[in-house]
Amino acid sequence: MAHVGALLLGLGNGGVYAALALALVLTYRSSGVINFATGAVALYVAYAYAFLRQGELLIIIPGPPTSVGIGGDPGLVPAVLIALVFGALLGVLLYLLVFRPLREAPPLARAVASLGVLVVIQSAMAIRLGTAPVSVDAIFPASRWRLGSVTLLSDRFYLAVTVVALTLALTAVFRFTRFGLTTRAAAESATGAYVSGASPDRIALLNWMISGVVAGAAGILIAPLSPLAPTTYTLFVVPALAAAVVGGFQHLVPTVGAGLAIGMLQSEALSQAAQHSWLPSTGSSELVPLLVILVALLASGRSIPVRGGLVRQPLGHAPRPRSLTVPTLVGTAVGVLALVGTHGTWRAAVISTFIAAVIGLSLVVVTGYAGQVSLAQLALAGAAAFSLSGLTQSWHVPFPIAPLLAALVATVLGVLVGLPALRLRGLTLGVVTLALAYAIEALWFRNTDFVSSAGNKVRPPRLFGLDLGIGTGHAFPRIQFGLVCLVVLVAVAWGVARLRTSRLGSAMLAVRANERSAAGIGINVVRVKVVSFALASFIAGLGGSLLAYRRGVVTYDSFTAIGGLSLLSTAYLAGVTSVFGGVNAGILAGSGIVFVATDRWIHLGDWFPVLSGLAVIAVLIGHPEGVASGGHELADKIAARRAGWRRRRGLVPAPATDVSAPVGLAEPAAESPSGVAVAPPRSGKLLEVSGLTVRYGGVLAVSDVSLRVSPGTVVGLIGPNGAGKTSVIDAITGFARAAGTVALDGTPIDGLASHARVHRGLARTFQSLDLYDDLTVAENVDAAMVGRHRDRGHEALTGALGLLGIADRAERPAGELSHGERQLVSIARGCATDPAVLLLDEPAAGLDTRESRWLGARIRAIADTGVGVLLVDHDVALVLEICDYIYVLDFGQIIAAGTPSEIRGSRAVADAYLGAVHAADAAGPPATATAPAGTGDADGTSQLSDASVVTS
Numbered sequence: 001m002a003h004v005g006a007l008l009l010g011l012g013n014g015g016v017y018a019a020l021a022l023a024l025v026l027t028y029r030s031s032g033v034i035n036f037a038t039g040a041v042a043l044y045v046a047y048a049y050a051f052l053r054q055g056e057l058l059i060i061i062p063g064p065p066t067s068v069g070i071g072g073d074p075g076l077v078p079a080v081l082i083a084l085v086f087g088a089l090l091g092v093l094l095y096l097l098v099f100r101p102l103r104e105a106p107p108l109a110r111a112v113a114s115l116g117v118l119v120v121i122q123s124a125m126a127i128r129l130g131t132a133p134v135s136v137d138a139i140f141p142a143s144r145w146r147l148g149s150v151t152l153l154s155d156r157f158y159l160a161v162t163v164v165a166l167t168l169a170l171t172a173v174f175r176f177t178r179f180g181l182t183t184r185a186a187a188e189s190a191t192g193a194y195v196s197g198a199s200p201d202r203i204a205l206l207n208w209m210i211s212g213v214v215a216g217a218a219g220i221l222i223a224p225l226s227p228l229a230p231t232t233y234t235l236f237v238v239p240a241l242a243a244a245v246v247g248g249f250q251h252l253v254p255t256v257g258a259g260l261a262i263g264m265l266q267s268e269a270l271s272q273a274a275q276h277s278w279l280p281s282t283g284s285s286e287l288v289p290l291l292v293i294l295v296a297l298l299a300s301g302r303s304i305p306v307r308g309g310l311v312r313q314p315l316g317h318a319p320r321p322r323s324l325t326v327p328t329l330v331g332t333a334v335g336v337l338a339l340v341g342t343h344g345t346w347r348a349a350v351i352s353t354f355i356a357a358v359i360g361l362s363l364v365v366v367t368g369y370a371g372q373v374s375l376a377q378l379a380l381a382g383a384a385a386f387s388l389s390g391l392t393q394s395w396h397v398p399f400p401i402a403p404l405l406a407a408l409v410a411t412v413l414g415v416l417v418g419l420p421a422l423r424l425r426g427l428t429l430g431v432v433t434l435a436l437a438y439a440i441e442a443l444w445f446r447n448t449d450f451v452s453s454a455g456n457k458v459r460p461p462r463l464f465g466l467d468l469g470i471g472t473g474h475a476f477p478r479i480q481f482g483l484v485c486l487v488v489l490v491a492v493a494w495g496v497a498r499l500r501t502s503r504l505g506s507a508m509l510a511v512r513a514n515e516r517s518a519a520g521i522g523i524n525v526v527r528v529k530v531v532s533f534a535l536a537s538f539i540a541g542l543g544g545s546l547l548a549y550r551r552g553v554v555t556y557d558s559f560t561a562i563g564g565l566s567l568l569s570t571a572y573l574a575g576v577t578s579v580f581g582g583v584n585a586g587i588l589a590g591s592g593i594v595f596v597a598t599d600r601w602i603h604l605g606d607w608f609p610v611l612s613g614l615a616v617i618a619v620l621i622g623h624p625e626g627v628a629s630g631g632h633e634l635a636d637k638i639a640a641r642r643a644g645w646r647r648r649r650g651l652v653p654a655p656a657t658d659v660s661a662p663v664g665l666a667e668p669a670a671e672s673p674s675g676v677a678v679a680p681p682r683s684g685k686l687l688e689v690s691g692l693t694v695r696y697g698g699v700l701a702v703s704d705v706s707l708r709v710s711p712g713t714v715v716g717l718i719g720p721n722g723a724g725k726t727s728v729i730d731a732i733t734g735f736a737r738a739a740g741t742v743a744l745d746g747t748p749i750d751g752l753a754s755h756a757r758v759h760r761g762l763a764r765t766f767q768s769l770d771l772y773d774d775l776t777v778a779e780n781v782d783a784a785m786v787g788r789h790r791d792r793g794h795e796a797l798t799g800a801l802g803l804l805g806i807a808d809r810a811e812r813p814a815g816e817l818s819h820g821e822r823q824l825v826s827i828a829r830g831c832a833t834d835p836a837v838l839l840l841d842e843p844a845a846g847l848d849t850r851e852s853r854w855l856g857a858r859i860r861a862i863a864d865t866g867v868g869v870l871l872v873d874h875d876v877a878l879v880l881e882i883c884d885y886i887y888v889l890d891f892g893q894i895i896a897a898g899t900p901s902e903i904r905g906s907r908a909v910a911d912a913y914l915g916a917v918h919a920a921d922a923a924g925p926p927a928t929a930t931a932p933a934g935t936g937d938a939d940g941t942s943q944l945s946d947a948s949v950v951t952s
C-alpha cells in the first residue's frame with residue numbers, strides 16, 4: 001500500500017511531463033522539430049502567470065523594467081487565459097521566426113535551433129528574474145484524501161485529471177476535425193497534405209500555437225507544486241522527451257500515459273531511496289526517464305534499418321584534409337603565440353579555448369564522422385574529471401598516467417552510453433544520450449555520497465619534477481599548463497584529421513550515410529559505432545581531465561546535461577564535421593576567447609549566453625550546416641581552381657566527360673577502358689540456396705526458392721514487379737529474416753550477420769544504390785575494404801575502378817555523378833569487397849539501351865575473373881544476352897529456370913511474365929513497333945526488350 005501512496009504522489013509531476021510531452025509531439029508531428037525548448041516555453045508562461053497574479057505584466061527583453069503594474073490581480077481564470085495567450089504567441093513566434101525558415105534544414109539543425117531557443121529563454125529569464133525560486137498560490141484545493149491506508153493529495157489528482165482531459169480533448173480534435181485529419185496527413189507526407197488542399201505551413205503554425213498553449217498549461221499547473229526556477233523547469237523536458245519517445249512522437253494517449261507513469265515511478269524511486277541506504281541518495285528518480293526510454297526503444301528498435309525504414313541524417317560535408325603537416329605546424333605556432341602573447345584573463349581564455357576544442361573534437365568523431373548524435377560528451381568529460389580527482393587525491397597516480405586512466409574511465413562509460421546506438425539512430429539516440437547525461441549528473445556529479453559540497457580537488461600535474469599546473473595568485477595562468485593543453489589539442493586534432501583519411505574514417509562516414517549499404521559492403525556497423533563512441537569518449541575524457549586541472553576543484557556545474565546541450569549546439573554551429581569546426585567550437589565556447597572578447601569590448605556580461613543563443617539561430621537560418629560549411633566550400637573551390645590550373649599546364653590529365661558512354665563492347669576482360677589492369681581472377685565459390693522463404697508480417701514475399709550460382713557464371717533472376725526478387729537478394733545477404741539455407745561452397749552462411757557474409761565472399765548492390773554522397777568515388781570504394789592490408793587494398797581499389805571504367809572519376813564526390821556513373825560506383829564498391837559471388841539488384845535501372853549493353857559487357861568481365869554473378873534486372877534483353885542461366889520468379893515462387901533460349905521459348909514464362917506482350921501481339925500491332933531504339937537484333941531480342949518496357 002505504501003507503494004501505491006508513493007506512486008499516486010507522483011501524479012503531479014507525471015501530469016506535467018505528460019503535458020510537455022504532448023507539446024513535444026504536436027511540434028514534431030507538424031514540423032519534424034524535436035523542440036528541446038518546450039520546458040523553457042512552460043517556464044516563460046509560468047512566470048508570466050505568477051507575475052499576473054501579483055498584478056504585474058512580465059517583460060523579459062532587456063531595457064524596460066522587468067514588469068509593469070496592471071492594477072492588481074486579475075483573478076485565476078483571466079490570469080491563466082492571458083498567460084496561455086502568451087504561450088500561444090510564443091509558439092507562433094518560434095515557428096515563424098525560427099522553425100519555418102529552417103523547414104528544409106537537416107533535422108539536427110532544427111534540433112540545434114531549439115537548443116538555441118532554450119538557451120535564449122532560460123538565460124534571459126535568469127538574468128531578468130534571478131535564480132531565486134518564486135512561489136505561486138495553489139490553483140487546486142490541497143487536501144488529503146484517505147482511501148484505506150493510502151493517502152492521495154487532491155491537487156495532484158486534479159492536475160492529472162486536467163491533463164488527461166486535455167489529452168482527450170486534443171485526441172478528439174485530431175480524430176474528428178478536418179484540421180486534425182490534415183495534421184495527420186501532413187505528418188505522413190507534406191506532399192499528401194498539399195494534394196488534399198491543405199497548407200502544411202498553416203497546419204504547422206496552428207500546431208505550434210497549440211503546443212505553446214499546452215506547454216504553458218503544464219508550466220502554470222506545476223508552478224504551485226514546484227517552486228519556479230529557470231533550470232528546473234527547463235529540465236522537465238528530459239522526462240517529457242522520454243514520454244514522447246514511448247508514444248513514438250506520434251500518438252497522444254501512449255505519450256500521456258508514459259508521462260504520468262514516469263512521474264509516478266520517480267516518486268516511488270524517491271521513496272525507495274529514502275528507505276534503503278544501499279540505494280544512491282540522489283539520482284534514482286533521474287534514472288527513471290532513461291530506463292523508460294531504453295525499455296521502450298529496445299523493445300521496438302532494429303539493429304539495421306529495414307528497407308524503406310532508413311533515418312537519413314544529412315550532416316553536411318565532412319571534407320578530407322588535404323594536408324596534415326602544414327595545418328599542424330601553423331596551428332601549433334598560432335597556439336604558442338596566443339599563449340606567449342597573452343596573460344591573465346586572456347591567457348586563461350586561450351587555455352579554455354584549447355580545452356573546449358578538445359571536447360569539441362570528440363563530437364566531431366562521434367557525431368560529425370560517425371553520425372551518432374551524442375548529447376553526453378560533456379558528461380563523459382565530467383566522468384574523467386571526477387575520476388582524475390580520485391586518482392590524484394586518493395591514489396596519488398602521477399601525471400600523465402592519471403589523466404590517461406581518467407580518459408579510459410570515460411571510454412568505458414562512453415561505450416556503455418553508445419550501446420543504445422546499436423539499435424537507435426538520429427535524434428532518438430540524441431534523446432537517449434541526453435537522458436543518460438541527466439542521470440549521470442544526478443547519480444554521480446551531484447551525489448553527495450561521492451562529491452563533497454565544495455567539489456573534489458585535483459592535484460596539479462607534475463612531470464620529472466616540473467610543475468605543469470595552472471598555478472594560483474599572480475602566477476595564474478601559467479604558460480606551462482597552456483602548453484600541456486596545446487600539446488593535447490594538437491595531438492587530438494592531428495589524430496582526428498588522420499582518422500578522416502583512414503579506412504576506419506571512411507567506414508564511419510559510410511555508417512553515417514547509410515547503415516544498410518555499409519553492412520552491404522562488409523562494414524561491421526556495430527563495431528564502427530562502438531569504436532567511434534570509444535574514441536570520442538577517450539578524447540572527451542582527455543578534455544575533461546584538462547578542465548579538472550584548469551579548475552583545481554571539480555564540481556558538477558561544469559558538466560551538466562544542459563551544458564551538454566550547449567556543447568552540441570556550439571559544435572554544430574562551429575562545424576561538427578571537420579577538425580576546423582572542432583577547433584572553432586573551442587573558440588566559440590562559453591569561456592573561450594570570443595566570450596572574453598565580447599565581454600571586454602562590448603561589455604555583454606550576463607547577456608553573452610542570450611546573444612550566443614540568438615547567434616546560433618541566426619547562423620543556422622543562413623547556414624543550416626554550420627559556419628564551417630562556408631570554409632569547406634571555400635577550400636573546395638580553391639582546390640578545384642588549383643586542379644584546373646594544374647590541368648591547364650598539362651600536369652595532370654583531364655577527366656573524361658562521358659564515362660557511361662559505351663567504350664567498346666568487345667574489350668578484353670582483363671583490361672579496363674583506361675588501360676588499368678583489373679583484379680586477377682579469383683577462385684569463385686558456388687552459391688547454393690534452398691527452401692528460401694521470406695515473410696513480411698502476413699505477406700509471403702518469397703516461397704521455397706532454390707537456386708545455384710556457379711563460379712564464373714552470370715545467373716539471371718527475373719520476374720514482374722513485386723515478384724520477390726529484391727527479397728531473395730535481401731534474404732541471401734542477411735538483410736531480411738528468412739527460412740531456408742544459404743551455402744557458399746557447401747558451407748552454410750545463413751546464421752551470419754550481413755557484414756560477416758560479405759567477408760565470406762558474398763557482395764551485393766542495392767536497387768537504391770545507397771552510395772555515400774559525401775565521399776569521393778575512391779572513398780566509397782575504399783570503405784568496402786576495411787580491415788584489408790593497404791597495399792592489397794590499393795590494388796583492389798584501382799582494379800575495381802578500372803574494371804568499371806571510372807578510374808578518372810576517383811576524386812569526384814559520388815553525389816555529383818550522373819545516375820549511370822553512380823550505378824558503376826555501386827558495382828565497383830561491391831567488387832572491391834573481393835567477392836566470390838556478386839548479387840546485383842537492378843544495375844541497369846535508369847540506363848539507356850546503349851549504356852545497358854556496355855554495362856552488360858562489364859558484368860561479363862566481372863564473371864570472367866571467376867566471380868559468380870546473380871543479376872536481377874527488368875531489362876530482359878540484357879539478362880537474355882549476358883546470362884548463362886536464368887530463373888523466373890512470380891509471386892515469390894520459381895516458375896521456370898533454364899538457359900536463355902529455353903526461357904525465351906517457355907510458355908509458362910510467356911504467360912506469367914510476358915503475357916502483356918503476347919496479348920499485344922495477338923491483338924495485332926507488331927511488338928517491335930514500340931521497342932527502344934537500338935535493341936532490334938536479328939536474334940529476336942527486340943520482342944523481349946519490348947517486354948522489359950511493359951513490365952518495368
Ligand SMILES: Nc1ncnc2c1ncn2[C@@H]1O[C@H](COP(=O)(O)OP(=O)(O)OP(=O)(O)O)[C@@H](O)[C@H]1O
Binds near residue numbers: 306700723725
Ligand atoms: N519491408 C516490407 N514489408 C512488407 N512487405 C514488403 C516489404 N518489402 C517487400 N515487401 C513486399 O514483398 C513483395 C516482394 O517485394 P520485392 O521488393 O522483393 O519484389 P521485387 O520483385 O524486387 O519488386 P521490384 O521489381 O518492384 O523491385 C511485394 O509484395 C512487396 O510489397
